[in-house]
Amino acid sequence: MDANLYINGEWVPTEKRITVENPATLEAVGSAPYAGKEEALLAVAAAEAALPAWRSKTANERAALILKWHQLIIENKETIARIMTLEQGKPLQEALGEVMYAASFLTWYAEEAKRVYGQTVPASAPNKRILVLKQPVGVVAAITPWNFPAAMITRKVGPAIAAGCTVVIKPSEYTPLTAYKLAELAHEAGIPAGVLNVVTGNEKEIGETWMADERVRKVSFTGSTRVGKLLMRQAADTVKNISLELGGHAPYIITKSANLDLTVKEFIAPKFRNAGQTCICPNRVYVHESIRDRFVQQLTDEVRKLKVGNGLEEGVNIGPLINKAAVEKVQNHLQDALDKGAKLATPYEPISAKGYFVPPVVLTDVSDDMLCMREETFGPVVPVVTYRTTEEVIERANKTRYGLAAYVFSQDIQEAFVISEGLEYGIVGLNDGLPATAQAPFGGMKESGIGREGGHWGIEEFLEVKYISLNLG
Ligand SMILES: NC(=O)c1ccc[n+]([C@@H]2O[C@H](COP(=O)([O-])OP(=O)(O)OC[C@H]3O[C@@H](n4cnc5c(N)ncnc54)[C@H](O)[C@@H]3O)[C@@H](O)[C@H]2O)c1
Numbered sequence: 001m002d003a004n005l006y007i008n009g010e011w012v013p014t015e016k017r018i019t020v021e022n023p024a025t026l027e028a029v030g031s032a033p034y035a036g037k038e039e040a041l042l043a044v045a046a047a048e049a050a051l052p053a054w055r056s057k058t059a060n061e062r063a064a065l066i067l068k069w070h071q072l073i074i075e076n077k078e079t080i081a082r083i084m085t086l087e088q089g090k091p092l093q094e095a096l097g098e099v100m101y102a103a104s105f106l107t108w109y110a111e112e113a114k115r116v117y118g119q120t121v122p123a124s125a126p127n128k129r130i131l132v133l134k135q136p137v138g139v140v141a142a143i144t145p146w147n148f149p150a151a152m153i154t155r156k157v158g159p160a161i162a163a164g165c166t167v168v169i170k171p172s173e174y175t176p177l178t179a180y181k182l183a184e185l186a187h188e189a190g191i192p193a194g195v196l197n198v199v200t201g202n203e204k205e206i207g208e209t210w211m212a213d214e215r216v217r218k219v220s221f222t223g224s225t226r227v228g229k230l231l232m233r234q235a236a237d238t239v240k241n242i243s244l245e246l247g248g249h250a251p252y253i254i255t256k257s258a259n260l261d262l263t264v265k266e267f268i269a270p271k272f273r274n275a276g277q278t279c280i281c282p283n284r285v286y287v288h289e290s291i292r293d294r295f296v297q298q299l300t301d302e303v304r305k306l307k308v309g310n311g312l313e314e315g316v317n318i319g320p321l322i323n324k325a326a327v328e329k330v331q332n333h334l335q336d337a338l339d340k341g342a343k344l345a346t347p348y349e350p351i352s353a354k355g356y357f358v359p360p361v362v363l364t365d366v367s368d369d370m371l372c373m374r375e376e377t378f379g380p381v382v383p384v385v386t387y388r389t390t391e392e393v394i395e396r397a398n399k400t401r402y403g404l405a406a407y408v409f410s411q412d413i414q415e416a417f418v419i420s421e422g423l424e425y426g427i428v429g430l431n432d433g434l435p436a437t438a439q440a441p442f443g444g445m446k447e448s449g450i451g452r453e454g455g456h457w458g459i460e461e462f463l464e465v466k467y468i469s470l471n472l473g
């Protein structure tokens with residue numbers, strides 16, 4: 001598949017191209033445009049020109065077009081999933097799951113568009129009225145990562161266009177083809193020219209162009225904490241409204257009252273989906289010392305069953321990592337842990353295939369000073385440590401600059417609540433390994449981000465509050 005830029009409802013070719021590589025085979029699967037400042041400005045101009053007509057449509061009119069886009073995504077789900085597996089690596093069934101998850105943000109926000117309510121507030125003077133309106137923030141820049149190439153786009157674009165904003169999107173250069181396929185379907189759905197524009201290429205140049213542009217009133221970013229901080233600094237010069245969904249380092253806390261079968265079952269999906277490259281992946285496990293041996297036994301039994309390979313093959317649970325740097329980072333975390341005394345509870349059997357594969361690994365005898373206990377690994381490595389008291393585990397889980405997701409497994413309601421309340425995280429999965437869903441608030445505390453996506457919170461991020469003070473004379 002070869003894509004072109006999508007600007008103002010047209011497909012715009014560029015001379016320079018990006019070769020898109022399959023991380024499972026290292027073969028080219030297609031190409032995408034490599035654009036820079038000039039095209040980034042054209043996209044903003046298109047979004048600005050489309051804004052007055054789009055925000056003037058009724059919520060019902062916008063909703064109808066978003067629902068049409070949703071319908072076309074569902075009709076094309078197998079095609080999109082295949083493109084995703086080819087360029088990103090995740091197993092095909094998982095890719096299909098992501099397409100459905102991505103689509104769910106469109107139905108949710110098509111409905112939510114109709115519930116952008118203002119308020120009236122009782123005034124202090126008899127001749128005055130206080131009216132509060134919600135209005136679209138304007139042109140939005142959406143910058144998204146490679147790990148969820150479809151859902152991270154619709155989770156932003158769904159609420160943005162439902163609110164009446166227009167968008168310029170820069171997906172990751174590792175996974176541009178999924179993004180351009182979504183744009184093609186938005187076009188087919190009749191979303192007007194300029195409402196949604198997609199540009200790929202020189203990430204730094206495109207980013208700087210949009211961040212410096214006064215016409216862009218909002219930036220919604222999902223990606224690393226490093227780039228999030230950079231964008232936040234750049235946003236300051238034009239005082240842009242900013243939402244950041246950044247890195248995580250999720251603790252998975254297993255108390256002595258936990259149902260171990262449920263705990264292990266719920267652990268496998270979030271830890272190993274996308275080969276461990278999910279922002280809310282459990283990154284470190286704290287198990288109560290009294291049940292540690294039983295937990296490790298049950299966990300390793302399950303991990304041994306996981307099959308690593310090309311995501312297009314039947315029965316594969318874990319695909320490749322996205323690139324060589326990702327493999328090196330995971331191996332570095334692993335080596336650091338082994339050098340500091342960690343032990344392999346499952347054998348480390350390197351995969352002979354050509355792609356960026358890393359086998360799943362469980363580590364015991366882990367200590368809090370190891371890299372994997374301090375930073376996001378973004379790979380299929382499971383470090384397991386023990387704890388004794390509730391206060392201790394809360395303190396250790398919170399001792400990080402991150403605060404995206406945390407998990408608590410407990411059947412003791414009091415203990416479960418004390419831990420959940422004490423955790424400095426935006427999302428707590430309480431006996432639940434998969435908390436993300438379109439209607440719930442998703443986002444982090446501390447250096448994991450600012451703002452929330454999902455639910456009614458997600459659309460608020462694209463709305464301005466306007467207060468009208470009416471004097472009746
Ligand atoms: N909190 C969340 O909801 C969430 C969701 C998914 C991923 N993530 C995080 O994303 C990270 C992995 O994604 P990644 O490697 O693609 O992150 P990244 O920060 O490298 O890239 C994210 C996006 O930013 C762009 N980018 C990079 N440098 C830029 C610059 N100087 N100016 C403008 N744009 C720039 C990239 O091209 C990409 O489109 C992980 O840390 C993960 O935890 C967070």
Ligand SMILES: O=C[C@H](O)CS(=O)(=O)O
Nearest residue numbers: 147148277278279280436
């Ligand atoms: O990588 C992070 C995501 O936000 C994925 S999900 O929303 O948890 O599925």
